[in-house]
Amino acid sequence: MMKKYLLLLLLPLFILASSCERRTKQDVLILYPNWADGISFTYLAKVMLEDKGYTVRLKRLEPGPIFASLSRGDADIYMCAWLPYTHKNYWDRYEKKLDVLGTIFNDGITGLVVPTYVDINSIEELNENKDKFGEKIYGIASGAGIYKNTEIAIEEYRLDFKQMASSETSMITALKKAVNHSEWIVITGWKPHFIWSDFDLKPLADPKGVYPTDRIETISRKGFAEDKPELASFFSKFSLDEKLVNELMNDVAIDRDPEVGAKKFYDKHKSELNFFD
Known part of the structure; x- marks a missing residue:
């Protein structure tokens, strides 16, 4: 009788713990910069993930604080790292505490x-x-x-x-x-x-080679892929060709709310964006 009583007493705690675990597993915090490609990629990811039941939070910052926050584990994802050149200073400083999950666009x-x-x-x-x-x-x-x-x-x-x-x-x-x-x-x-x-x-031609060609990468805090493998798999597959990138950014730019533009793009191309497979 005592065992049964204890089980009934502890059951709500087990349910609460399980609920918290599920919520934590589905939660992702994405940092993004205030420029077109970062805004577009981030809001498309938000729309796609929320369509699958994930909880997505966004926070806009400058690149320096973005890299620093990820390195401390204060956030999960950044979808606009221009590597290996444009953001080299940040990467050199924080790379040991960050992971590259995938390439969104090759010819930045x-x-x-x-x-x-x-x-x-x-x-x-x-x-x-x-x-x-x-x-x-x-x-x-x-x-x-x-x-x-x-x-x-x-x-x-x-x-x-x-x-x-x-x-x-x-x-x-x-x-x-x-x-x-x-x-x-x-x-x-x-x-x-x-x-x-x-x-x-x-x-303008750049004979001295000051401006490089980069890849636009998705990076994460260290350990994100181990903590949330399903989400890491999604971000590793998140990749767009130039035609789709241009269309996405146009759709996002047209609407004052970037999420509206991202959803419009997603609704048109849902069958092509197989990042969950």
Whole structure:
């Protein structure tokens, strides 16, 4: 009788513990940056995972704090690590406490970009036309790898330019204004990005090789794959070709709520996105 009483007493605790274990197993915290590819990949993953019953939390940070948070185990996933070059400083510092789960996109390029009507083709031609550009390079936040590489480019090419750090949105607004008036402008640009379909642009040649070609990787805190193998398998398979990436980013950019755009894309391509198999 006593054993039966104890069993009835402990049963709710067993149920509670089991419930907590299931909730913890299904919970994932994804960190993401405030730029188009990171936002698009992250929200598509959120939509897909929640469709399968997972609990997904998102937090937006600059790249430096993202790498630091993952290395401490304070978060699970980052889907926009540009490796091995653009985010090299962060990776060199934290790599022993991080894991690469998979490659989302293979041909990530960065560099200086101008509208096609601008009559130069190389970074080496910027100085002789500096007045037309107002001696400004429109960039993004100073914590971004492309910002740091642009500072290196300014030194390597001895450019009489100042990089204007701002948000990605502000940079694109400046680009749109310049294009509408056929004015000369140079920005920091990268692929994949929706600006390539929205504007007629060209990358400037980089003879000194300051701007590399990267892979866009999904990285995790150390031990994530052991803790949550089903989720790790999903992220390891999460990969898109350039056509799908461009369409995804366009869909996300159109809507003010990125989750709405990501869901629209997912509903169109659900049969192609076999990341759970």
